[in-house]
Amino acid sequence: LYLLTGQYAQAEEMLTKAQKESNNNQFSQKDIAEFATLYIKQGNYSKVEEILLETIEVKEELYGVDSRHLLTSLNQLAELYWIKGEYIEADQYSDRAVKIAFDIYGIESLKYASSLKLQARIAKTIGDFDHAINDYNRALTTQKKLLGEEHIAVASTLIEKAITEFLKNKEAEGILETLTKSATIVEKQLGKENPLYAEMLQY
Numbered sequence: 024l025y026l027l028t029g030q031y032a033q034a035e036e037m038l039t040k041a042q043k044e045s046n047n048n049q050f051s052q053k054d055i056a057e058f059a060t061l062y063i064k065q066g067n068y069s070k071v072e073e074i075l076l077e078t079i080e081v082k083e084e085l086y087g088v089d090s091r092h093l094l095t096s097l098n099q100l101a102e103l104y105w106i107k108g109e110y111i112e113a114d115q116y117s118d119r120a121v122k123i124a125f126d127i128y129g130i131e132s133l134k135y136a137s138s139l140k141l142q143a144r145i146a147k148t149i150g151d152f153d154h155a156i157n158d159y160n161r162a163l164t165t166q167k168k169l170l171g172e173e174h175i176a177v178a179s180t181l182i183e184k185a186i187t188e189f190l191k192n193k194e195a196e197g198i199l200e201t202l203t204k205s206a207t208i209v210e211k212q213l214g215k216e217n218p219l220y221a222e223m224l225q226y
Contacts, residue, residue, distance in 0.1 A: 068107055075100040091127045094120055094134060098141055105141075110149050117142040136165040140180060143187070152191035159184035175219075178208035 075096050082092045097120040104113035121142050124135040143158035159180055166177045185201040209219050 068103060071103050072100070075103065089123055089126065091123065094123050094127075094138070097123070098138055101141055101145065105145050105148065110145060113145045114142075114149075117145055130161075130165060131168060132165065133169060136162040136169075136180075139165075140183070143183065147183075147187045147190070152187055155187045156184060156191070159187065173208050173211060175209065175212050178205040178212075181205045181208075 078096045079093060079100065082090060082096070086092045097116050101113045101115075101117035101120060104110070104116065117138070121135070121138045124132065124138040128134050139158045139162040143155040143162065146152070146155035146158060163177065163180050163184070166174065166180060170176055181201050182205045185198050185205070188195045188201075189198050209217065213219060
């Protein structure tokens with residue numbers, strides 16, 4: 024709740040207290056993810072990087088370099104480097120996360136779809152639009168099968184894909200249709216008063 028409402032000092036205090044009260048005074052995966060989210064929102068990137076690199080190193084020693092226990096931290100570190108504009112590092116960690124998600128959970132997994140979306144965002148940012156569109160399509164296939172055609176997550180991915188297609192070719196067919204379809208999903212699921220609906224109309 025503190026993270027959602029922007030009360031970052033209180034969130035950090037609560038997370039630190041929870042961590043100290045946990046068994047063996049160790050960070051759980053949930054703790055690590057929440058601390059990483061907190062510090063990213065605060066702009067404390069060096070602290071996030073420190074926590075995630077240390078976490079990955081420890082988990083590699085405990086579980087191996089291809090363990091499912093690494094997935095969340097790899098994706099968060101990739102996202103951090105993407106935010107910082109360190110795209111080579113972002114792509115490396117993202118690619119590793121996608122491989123682990125695929126090998127362990129398979130194509131029909133939301134963990135795989137989520138990892139693909141992050142990889143697509145990184146590819147889009149560096150101008151590799153074909154790669155990004157391909158990743159969005161793969162993520163959509165999984166999301167539609169597991170969540171249905173009219174899920175908010177599907178609408179979100181459709182928007183990102185359409186924007187990427189527009190960046191690649193402003194004359195590409197189907198972009199407006201895709202955005203309209205996404206807006207319809209959001210309107211149906213959340214209503215016209217939802218901020219996401221208003222944001223989509225800007226496109």
